[in-house]
Amino acid sequence: MSFFDGPPIDRDQVDFAVSLAERAGRLARDRFFGGDTAASLKADGSEVTAADRAVEEFVRAELARHAPDDEVHGEEGGTTAGTSGRRWVVDPIDGTYYFARGVPLFTTTLALEDEHGPAIGVIHEPVARRTVFAGRHRGCRLAAGGPATPVRVNGQDRVGGAVTGVANLGTWSEELLLALHRRVFLFAGGDVVGLVTGHVDAFVVAGAPMGYEDLAPLPVIVHEAGGRVTDLDGDPVLTGNGTVLATNGVLHDALLDVTRGLPHARDWQALRATDPR
Secondary structure, X not given: OOHHHOOOOOHHHHHHHHHHHHXXXXXXXXXXXXXXXXXXXXXXXXXXXXXXXXXXXXXXXXXXXXXXXXXXXXXXXXXXXXXXXXXXXXXXXXXXXXXXXXXXOOEEEEXXXXXXXXXXXXXXXXXXXXXXXXXXXXEEEEEOOOOOEEOOOOOOOOOOOOEEEXXXXXXXXXXXXXXXXXXXXXEOOOOHHHHHOOOXXXXXXOOOOOOHHHHOOHHHHHHHOOOEEEOOOOOEHHHOOOOEEEEOOOOHHHHHHHHOOOOOEOOOHHXXXXXXX
């Protein structure tokens, strides 16, 4: 049984999740434009800012009031145990690398999982003030300054020239980069929001692996928009290797034929170690 077979999620839960992600995103946006972007390195080598921690603390406090029995897992604060069988997954600033460098390409994401699996996914773009969200069997919608409207992937059925959004491109292996470059149009401006609104045909993340917090909103958002998401070897994205292949569904198997079995990352961490400066 997959999460697709679970019952529809309560609409009030979806509304709450969207509201919380947007309120958290406003805090991230205020910190960003206020210049609170200085980063330090965590033990795993990734970057974190005071804004990451402040936004996550805000989300945790709101969840403690709204859903005190639910487990909460956040990128910065780890896991707070719950008893309800539900779990919230929080990434306060997805794209800290950009945030810390004054580039407005970051999101605030929130997901809810229950006994059936992924139930709600929210991706909020604080600077663009757009939110894409989905609830299990409730469809996928986009809110951008007005009433939320249903969105859906496109019907592109040709791999040749398919517009394919990319992330972490500088850490990809040459083999993967060349294989896709020969078949599709790689588009640095494409992302999951572009996929589910029909503006791009696919989205690929490779190289530096995605954390669970980054991945948690994707299954329900992509599925409810009519698409498909796995890792680059075709395994479930939440239990895979940290890569992402999200497509309109029609192109998925053909793109897996291109990517499956290829090395995904170059030794990008060694660049810093070998730089003579």
